[in-house]
Amino acid sequence: METWEAITSRRNIRSFEDRAVPGEHLERILEAGRRAPSSRNWQPWHFVLVTERSQLGELSKVWRGAGYVAGAAAAIALAAAPPADDRQRDVLQYDLGQATMAMMLAAVDLGVGSGHSAVADQEQARAVLGLPADRFCAYLIALGYPADGPLRPVRRPDRRPYDEVVRIDRW
Numbered sequence: 356m357e358t359w360e361a362i363t364s365r366r367n368i369r370s371f372e373d374r375a376v377p378g379e380h381l382e383r384i385l386e387a388g389r390r391a392p393s394s395r396n397w398q399p400w401h402f403v404l405v406t407e408r409s410q411l412g413e414l415s416k417v418w419r420g421a422g423y424v425a426g427a428a429a430a431i432a433l434a435a436a437p438p439a440d441d442r443q444r445d446v447l448q449y450d451l452g453q454a455t456m457a458m459m460l461a462a463v464d465l466g467v468g469s470g471h472s473a474v475a476d477q478e479q480a481r482a483v484l485g486l487p488a489d490r491f492c493a494y495l496i497a498l499g500y501p502a503d504g505p506l507r508p509v510r511r512p513d514r515r516p517y518d519e520v521v522r523i524d525r526w
């Protein structure tokens with residue numbers, strides 16, 4: 356798939372076919388995250404891949420907006436050390452976003468849909484994922500083949516108008 360097609364085809368998928376994603380495709384997606392840029396190349400992330408149906412079900416309980424993770428073929432949990440201060444917290448969130456987008460675009464390229472989920476219940480996430488005490492789960496990325504058919508470029512994305520968002524040279 357062309358890069359532009361991948362960018363325009365990505366959207367949050369919250370309903371998935373009951374079909375596994377091949378292991379080498381999951382590895383490609385994880386590798387895209389590993390290669391993501393980060394501030395001073397500190398690479399603050401750990402990625403925990405979950406494919407077990409019962410484990411996905413337990414993971415879906417970490418947040419009321421995570422219910423759909425139960426029906427995904429897989430999920431990647433983004434874990435990190437708690438930030439030391441506000442500056443590190445901001446950079447961590449930025450860098451996790453970069454890794455997330457890299458993985459989501461790699462997924463589209465393979466025809467795999469993805470969806471974000473926040474994580475509220477850290478104890479539940481810790482229990483399901485076996486995280487050590489000095490790590491927390493920042494986000495989940497659900498993965499699988501979209502139930503409503505293959506990913507295609509979104510013609511009319513739900514976005515603010517280009518001219519409202521973009522300024523040339525000066526505000």
Ligand SMILES: Cc1cc2nc3c(=O)[nH]c(=O)nc-3n(C[C@H](O)[C@H](O)[C@H](O)COP(=O)(O)O)c2cc1C
Binds near residue numbers: 365368420421474
């Ligand atoms: C930081 C972040 C957290 C999100 N958390 C959730 C979530 O908990 N549950 C969910 O269903 N979608 C979540 N989303 C998905 C957004 O709602 C979605 O990206 C946005 O509505 C735009 O839709 P699109 O991705 O289909 O273009 C999250 C997205 C981001 C960037």
